Amino acid sequence: MAPISATFLLFFSTASISFSLILSATIIEDLNNLQPPPDFNTTLTNNCLHNPSLRYCNATPFNLPEIFKSTIVASHLCNESKNPNCVESFPKIDLRSRPKIAPLYLSFNFFWKYCPLTILTIDLSNNSLKGSFPSDIFHCSQIQALDLSHNDLSEDVPIQNFSLLTNLTFLNLSYNHFSESKISDSQFFKRFNSSSLLHSGLLPDHRKFRIKAILLLLGFPILIILTVVCLCWLCFWRPDFLPRVLQSKHKFTPSMLKAATNGFSKKNLVNKNEGVGIYKGLLRDGTEVRIEMYWEQVSRNNRRKFIEECKVLVELCHKNLVQVLGWCDNRRLRSIIIEWVDETNIEMWLSRSAPPWKQRVKVLMGILEGMCYLHEEWPEVGYDLKTSSILLYEDQEPLISRFKVGDQNSSSKKIYRFGVLMLEMITNRRPWEEFEGGEAGFVEWIRMYYLDNLENVIDERMKKTGHVFDQAAASIELGLKCMDLSNGRQPSLDQIFNNVSRIHNTCMASASPNLKRLHGHRGEGH
Structure with missing residues (x-):
């Protein structure tokens, strides 16, 4: 610091002693309460x-309070240095x-702003300082x-600001937690060896790099x-977790059926016979299904035949046919997955509700529509026309539920079965x-x-x-x-359809519109 008046020196000595005594949490307030002496402006002018x-x-005009507080702090640091020529020579903090x-002291930004030019060394090591780099030092x-x-300094180091320290020959930032940066690319830091930045976080840690390399070499394979195993599990066990576009359409796995039925x-369990179990299940997408499980083991040829039949059944789409959603083929089990329809069939409906004639x-009529669709589109598909196998959907919409691909029954046999079904529904009798x-006695x-006492025949x-x-x-x-x-003597399917359609x-001409049902969600009818 340049020479100042004797009065000011005396003031510095007194202030320095007071500063040493009152160094506490209130030091900032004490400094703010100090006011520069009357001739302080003249002293600064003479010094300059x-x-x-x-x-x-x-700094013109002079910021007297800040410069005064800075000289007070400098005076105390001067005494701390134990230098007898403190005021004129202040080489180290x-x-x-x-x-x-x-x-x-780092909080006195006014001191660093006006720090004496005689200061050549700043040592703030081993202080557990926290936060970012103290930029006021620049x-x-x-x-x-x-x-x-x-x-414990952290965050980024202001690399560009170091260019201001043109006289810096010694730097030690070791053992801190700065953010890693490309400090080696800076021309300024090439003046110092790596010991200046040891464990500072600024240089790559080769030990950590080796650990990362080892983890990468082991972790990547x-x-x-694990990715391959996961994909295999998804593809072969639980494909329902895959996006819909990647799922194998109509094909189910044992794991999917097990999950849908809570582990069977x-x-x-709805029904169980020898070698066959019928379960109600809930698929992952929320669809309720009927799962028919066949536990018996069959030959490879029969399994192949089973799959070919299922591929045909999933193509059936009509409002009066139960929708077959898919199949499962495994060494231990075979299964057909069908949409769930409440277990109400025509036989139960006739015995419980005494439905009126129009219903x-x-x-x-619905059964005939389903028969015509199969007759024209899928003639190789046979079906069961028993009152116990035809289910009733909403608003008494009939659903043919049992099919057999490659059925050799002629259309004559199918018409015969429809005649039996029609008579059973009119008479409410079980042949x-x-x-x-059986049926011969019924006829x-x-x-x-029929001719003399028809009322005894009708329900x-x-x-x-x-x-x-x-x-x-x-x-x-x-x-x-x-x-x-x-x-x-037997009418054709078209003749039967026309007759029943007229009836x-x-x-339906006088029926309420509320009794009519839209079937678009179950596929277009024929």
Whole structure:
């Protein structure tokens, strides 16, 4: 610091002693309460005339309070240095291993702004300093040595600002936690060896690099193996976790069926016969399904035949056919997955609800529509027309539920089965349970009462108004013709469809629109 007046020196000595005594958490407040002496401005002016290089000389007008506080702090640091020529020669700020004092001095930004030009060394090592790099130090651009080692400084180092320290010959930033940067690319830092930055975080840690390289060499193959295993698990066990575009359409795995049925739990078991189990399941996308499990082992040829049949069944799409969603083929089990429909069939419906005539005609019409679709589009697909196998969907919409690919039954046989079904629905009788000789006895019984006592043939629970009685009589006559296998007596499927369609249209003409059902979500009808 340039020479100052004797009065000011005395003030510095007194202030320095006071500063040493009151060094505490209130030091900032104490400094703010100090005011420069009356002749302080004159003193600064004289100092600048003798030594224009003083930092505050370039600050016009003088910021007297800041410069005054800076000289107070400088005076104390001067005494700390134990230098007898303190005021004229102040070569070093040594706050090493003084963790309670060093952070305080770093907060005096006014001191660093006007720091004496005589300061050549700043040592703030071993102070557990935290936070970012103390950038105010760069104001002391004349320094030749800077030591900030063994602290907890972090974040980025202002590399560009170091170009201000043109006289710096010693630098130590070791043992900190700075963010790694390309400090080696800076021309300034090439003046120092790596010991200046040891464990500072600024240089790549070769040990960590080796560890990362080893982890990469070991981890990458392991990651590849795990990825392959995961993909194999998804593709062969749980493809339902894959995006829909990557899923194998219609093909299910045992793991998918196990998940859908809670591990084939008894709670999900609907029915069980020898070698066959029927479960209710819930697929991952929320679809309720009926899962028919076949546990018996079959030959490879039969398995191949089973798959070919399933490929045909999943193509069936009609509002009066149960939708087959897919299949599962495994060495231990085979399965067909069908959309879930509540287990209400025509047999149960007839016995429980005594449906009116127009609803029975509506059901017959739906069955015929499904038969015509199969007859024209899939003639190789056979089906079961028993009252126990035809399910009823919403609004009594019939669903043919049992199919057999490659069925050799002729259309004549299928028409015969429809005739039996029609007569059962009109009479509400069970041929194999109520008549000796089964269907033959059933037909004989109808023929016996058909002409003379028709009311005994028609379901007694059904209201027999005029047009209902006539339509039921015509339907019984049609059903008997369907069961007549004599040459030329059996009507064709088109003739049956036309006859039932006329009866249906008559019945539905006065029906409420609420009874009609849209079927677009189950595929277009034929």
